Amino acid sequence: RxxxxxxxxxxxxxxxxxxxxxxxxxxxxxxxxxxxxxxxxxxxxxxxxxxxxxxxxxxxxxxxxxxxxxxxKLERERPAYTVHGNLLYYVKERYLRKLDFTTAKDVPVFQIKGGGKVPVFGMSFNPAENAVLLFTRTSNLDNSVYDLYVIPKDQESGDHVPEVESKRSSGLTALWVARNR
Known part of the structure; x- marks a missing residue:
């Protein structure tokens, strides 16, 4: 059209x-x-x-x-991020990454599923569930979705970064309103 x-x-x-x-x-x-x-x-x-x-x-x-x-601007220039204590979680090149402010160690946590056609617009972290909500937003807002990822607890120090499964639903934005909601 x-x-x-x-x-x-x-x-x-x-x-x-x-x-x-x-x-x-x-x-x-x-x-x-x-x-x-x-x-x-x-x-x-x-x-x-x-x-x-x-x-x-x-x-x-x-x-x-x-x-x-x-x-x-046509493209967003800042990555989606959230801060919890001394940790900064952010999305870069289809990976959720974690930066520890005390040690300055920056590591990939997991690979985000999907082809990456629509960049992650925002995120919300839940420390009680050790989970993160990542949401995308398209220009027409009809195809916007959010994904719920549970962050793996046993992080290996090797080169392998896991691709974890998510629960996906449609919506403009997503955030935590309680410890487990």
Whole structure:
């Protein structure tokens, strides 16, 4: 599906195989040139978009609309993370990693299942259950999911990082509200 009104500007992404288009239908769409499909849609409620430009080096885009302009990024640049005591849990390159602030030791905990098409948007850690909730968020919000992972207790010091199973469900976000809920 495409725009529902006149397209006013089209922009080729400076470093990726993407096309950005904006329209009088109050949306900006990001298109994959290879698959010829819409990857993301950004919307405004009351303003039509007219012009668009990109920063030559950074992950920044600007679009002008009826009431002004917006500056936005296509990709999130910070990893999902959570802190518990002296430990920082974060997601990097499809691994849940653990950084101990006292020893400065950074180790992979487990490999996250899936192909990694949609990056992890946020996470929540439960120390009582030794479990973590990881959630993804897509641009249309309909395909957003969260995964519940139980962190393995016996961590081997070898090179093998386990891929653990998760329980998956759909939802925009996930967090712990009690010790085991």
């Amino acid at each position: 495409g725009h529902y009104n006149n397209v006013s500007c089209v922009l080729f992404h400076p470093r990726q195989e993407l096309i950005l288009s904006n329209s009088e239908d109050k949306s900006i769409r990001v298109w994959c040139m290879q698959k010829r499909t819409c990857l993301h849609t950004f919307r405004r409620e009351h303003e039509r978009f007219w012009v668009m430009t990109s920063h030559p080096n950074l992950n920044l885009f600007a679009a002008g609309h009826d009431a002004g302009m917006i500056i936005f």
